[in-house]
Structures are given as C-alpha cells and as structure tokens.
Amino acid sequence: MANQEPRVLIAYGSKYGSTKEIAVHIGEVLNKAGCATTVCPAGEAATDLSAYDAAVLGGGLYAGRWHRDAVRLAHRARRSLRKRPVWLFSSGPLDPSASEREIPPVRGVRRIADRLDAEGHITFGGRLDESARGRIARMIVKSGKGGDFRDFGQITGWAQTIARDVAARTGASRGT
Numbered sequence: 001m002a003n004q005e006p007r008v009l010i011a012y013g014s015k016y017g018s019t020k021e022i023a024v025h026i027g028e029v030l031n032k033a034g035c036a037t038t039v040c041p042a043g044e045a046a047t048d049l050s051a052y053d054a055a056v057l058g059g060g061l062y063a064g065r066w067h068r069d070a071v072r073l074a075h076r077a078r079r080s081l082r083k084r085p086v087w088l089f090s091s092g093p094l095d096p097s098a099s100e101r102e103i104p105p106v107r108g109v110r111r112i113a114d115r116l117d118a119e120g121h122i123t124f125g126g127r128l129d130e131s132a133r134g135r136i137a138r139m140i141v142k143s144g145k146g147g148d149f150r151d152f153g154q155i156t157g158w159a160q161t162i163a164r165d166v167a168a169r170t171g172a173s174r175g176t
C-alpha cells in the first residue's frame, strides 16, 4: 500500500438502519484516525475493490443469517476482498450479551470469514424498535424484547484497532 491516506470501504447489509448506523460510526472513527472512508450499502458497493486498501463488511442478523446484501457482496467481491485486509462484523443480539462476551459468528459468516481470510470478526448488539415494520419485528417489540443494545464504546474500540492495523500496513501515522 502506498504511503498516503489509506482508503477503507465500509459496506453494510441493513434492513432497519441500525447496522447502517454502526457502519457510519466505524467510518467516523477511521476518518478521525486518518483514513479516507467510503460507507455504503453492500448492495451498492463495487465488485472490483481496487480503489480501496482495506474493507469492513457488516450485516444485521436475521434468523441466524447475515443480511443477504452482505452475503452477496462477500461472494461477488470475493476476489477483491481476498487481496486486501477485511474485517467483518455482525449486529443482532437484542440483549446485553454482545457487550459482555465475545459472540462467535453464525455459521454462514464463519464460512465467509474463512473464505476471505478475514482479519477478524465481532458481533455487536442490535437494535429493534417501534419504527421497524414487519410482522415478526413488531411481535418482538410488542412482547417487550426490543431495544437498543448497540455499545458505541465497544464499536469505537474495535474500529480503532482496525485503524491502527491499517495505518501500520500503509505506513500512515496519525494515531487513533
């Protein structure tokens, strides 16, 4: 990688917007640390990622699977992704568990991580509230199991480790 601002793609698969907000936050942290970031829906990301030095790919969890746009990008951009450092995240649990312990990736995401030789994966808590449409989503919220379990301190910390790693690889040094 050249000794210039590292360019990082942060792509997300999100139905109700909470994973998108995590991706935006990761982008802000990387930006502050001196990266040039692009945050975009996984469905709109390019298949050829030669414009980027590194990538972060995340998806909301639905019935034990990543949001399909994240799965599809991992597949269609696999050649590009394998050539650069890539970090994965999942967002889902509607309880504090993701802040309390490491939650391993669901099976499909584990496979993707292996195929892409990902640098790492983390599961963040999720969010579901009254604004979510969909029968099951509304049932979950109605039964009192919704809420916002995203831990932005944890997300910041994870993004900072990526920023440090990317900076070390590119020789960039603005600190985090």
Ligand SMILES: Cc1cc2nc3c(=O)[nH]c(=O)nc-3n(C[C@H](O)[C@H](O)[C@H](O)COP(=O)(O)O)c2cc1C
Residues within 6 Å of the ligand: 013, 014, 015, 016, 017, 018, 019, 020, 060, 061, 062, 063, 064, 065, 091, 092, 093, 094, 125, 126, 127, 128, 136, 137, 140
């Ligand atoms: C129908 C439905 C299924 C879900 N399945 C899971 C699941 O299998 N595992 C999990 O951790 N969270 C699950 N969740 C919680 C979502 O992953 C969580 O709300 C997430 O933050 C949604 O991301 P998004 O707003 O980006 O779409 C589910 C939510 C809904 C509405």
